[in-house]
Amino acid sequence: MNTKKNNSLTKEEILEAIVENPHEAVIFVDEQGIIRLINQGYAEFLGYTPDEVLGRHIQEVVPQTRLLHVLKSGQPQFGDIWEYKGQKVPVTRLPIEKDGRIIGVLGKSIFKDEMSLAREFVKKIERLENKLANYRAELDQERRAKYHLDDIIGHSRQVLRLKQKVLKVAKTSSTVLITGESGTGKELFAHAIHNASPRNNRAFVRVNCTSIPTELLESELFGYDEGAFTGARRGGKLGKFEIAQGGTIFLDEIGDMNKSMQAKLLRVLQEKEIERIGGTKPVPVDVRVIAATNRNLEEMIMSQQFRADLYYRLNVVLLQIPPLRERKEDIPFLTEHLIAKLNRSLNATVAGLDKEVMELFMQYDWPGNVRELENFLEQAINLRDRDILSPGDFPVLEKRLQKQLRGQSLDLTIRPLEEVVREAEEKAILKALTATGHNKTATARLLGIHRSVLYRKMERMN
Numbered sequence: 001m002n003t004k005k006n007n008s009l010t011k012e013e014i015l016e017a018i019v020e021n022p023h024e025a026v027i028f029v030d031e032q033g034i035i036r037l038i039n040q041g042y043a044e045f046l047g048y049t050p051d052e053v054l055g056r057h058i059q060e061v062v063p064q065t066r067l068l069h070v071l072k073s074g075q076p077q078f079g080d081i082w083e084y085k086g087q088k089v090p091v092t093r094l095p096i097e098k099d100g101r102i103i104g105v106l107g108k109s110i111f112k113d114e115m116s117l118a119r120e121f122v123k124k125i126e127r128l129e130n131k132l133a134n135y136r137a138e139l140d141q142e143r144r145a146k147y148h149l150d151d152i153i154g155h156s157r158q159v160l161r162l163k164q165k166v167l168k169v170a171k172t173s174s175t176v177l178i179t180g181e182s183g184t185g186k187e188l189f190a191h192a193i194h195n196a197s198p199r200n201n202r203a204f205v206r207v208n209c210t211s212i213p214t215e216l217l218e219s220e221l222f223g224y225d226e227g228a229f230t231g232a233r234r235g236g237k238l239g240k241f242e243i244a245q246g247g248t249i250f251l252d253e254i255g256d257m258n259k260s261m262q263a264k265l266l267r268v269l270q271e272k273e274i275e276r277i278g279g280t281k282p283v284p285v286d287v288r289v290i291a292a293t294n295r296n297l298e299e300m301i302m303s304q305q306f307r308a309d310l311y312y313r314l315n316v317v318l319l320q321i322p323p324l325r326e327r328k329e330d331i332p333f334l335t336e337h338l339i340a341k342l343n344r345s346l347n348a349t350v351a352g353l354d355k356e357v358m359e360l361f362m363q364y365d366w367p368g369n370v371r372e373l374e375n376f377l378e379q380a381i382n383l384r385d386r387d388i389l390s391p392g393d394f395p396v397l398e399k400r401l402q403k404q405l406r407g408q409s410l411d412l413t414i415r416p417l418e419e420v421v422r423e424a425e426e427k428a429i430l431k432a433l434t435a436t437g438h439n440k441t442a443t444a445r446l447l448g449i450h451r452s453v454l455y456r457k458m459e460r461m462n
Contacts, residue, residue, distance in 0.1 A: 019037065031102060033059065048061070064084070066091075066093065070094075147191035158327050177292070177293075179292070180321030184321040186292040186294075190290045199247050203246070205247065209252065210253040222275065224277035251265075255293035256295075302436075324369045325365040338373065364397060380393040
């Protein structure tokens with residue numbers, strides 16, 4: 001019987017049953033914006049009866065309606081959140097076409113019992129959006145340069161000159177190469193350049209070319225498209241250059257980048273665009289590049305470990321950070337600054353140093369530079385017995401200083417000139433051989449001597 005009855009329903013009856021179902025709110029406006037159809041539930045939700053709104057313009061009934069936007073654009077809207085009288089409702093708006101032209105818009109939303117579920121769903125979306133906003137804010141903070149010019153401590157002529165250079169360089173977008181021994185503060189200068197530049201409100205992205213495996217470095221720098229390789233993330237992944245768009249990318253330890261990646265980086269510097277792995281079109285990038293290394297890139301060029309063309313692209317502006325032993329007058333200021341910093345991080349109350357400790361500091365050559373100084377101070381603060389640090393708090397420093405002084409006294413020993421020259425030659429040749437991977441032709445070129453001369457010297461030295 002039921003089957004027979006269902007088969008006897010007219011199209012109009014089926015349409016009416018669909019429209020008046022208790023689970024959905026339904027409205028249809030024609031191409032003039034006139035309400036031609038509305039179900040009972042939707043009318044009640046708006047505070048009317050169906051007869052009170054039929055034939056009226058939608059904006060008379062719902063001034064903030066978005067149905068007219070769909071009517072004008074012809075683009076459907078799915079899952080849009082519509083707020084009416086303090087209630088948020090997920091809505092779908094569909095343009096209705098006939099004979100190739102839009103004749104109206106159909107609006108639909110879940111209703112009644114399902115509305116409470118929809119509201120909870122909307123609340124969950126809002127909570128997720130708030131969390132996402134917080135994560136984005138934290139991520140943006142991570143991508144900010146931490147240090148400013150005032151964080152570069154020192155009053156020596158070398159440091160003051162470098163600070164002046166930073167202020168000049170920061171005004172431009174030229175590529176900068178920062179060189180210096182490990183621990184001299186190269187990254188500090190990179191941060192300071194970015195923060196003093198017009199790009200300071202954009203991202204500062206740091207990449208350590210040593211810590212990222214060679215096979216992953218390309219995808220880290222340039223990203224990849226979806227399906228680029230097995231295991232590629234759905235939707236692909238942005239590379240560091242795209243993340244740094246409009247800002248600065250800091251390539252630390254650039255001297256450790258392999259030759260293949262050097263060629264790709266050179267292209268980025270020349271063309272101002274990157275190409276993702278698996279991508280089919282280049283992506284323009286507006287990024288300032290700051291590179292740093294503790295290696296001698298000119299020697300690496302001679303030994304064919306570093307591309308000369310990339311070196312000249314990077315070395316537009318050169319900042320050479322002096323080692324601490326060449327600016328010992330900055331040690332008292334650095335010590336004061338580092339003690340204050342360590343007091344905050346270690347919750348300590350160290351007031352300063354004995355005079356004898358500062359004398360030790362001024363004698364020592366600090367091969368590890370500022371980083372070594374900070375490590376010594378942190379160790380002493382952790383193990384101290386009182387709040388004024390004494391020589392007894394630096395036992396390792398005293399041993400290293402004694403070793404340094406013994407080496408200096410040995411250097412003062414007068415020896416025959418021929419012996420000194422022979423020893424210097426041997427050291428230079430061994431160093432060059434190591435740098436070139438024992439390539440004798442490259443070694444001779446690096447030393448500026450003929451290959452046959454190198455062979456004779458190596459034979460004489462066994």
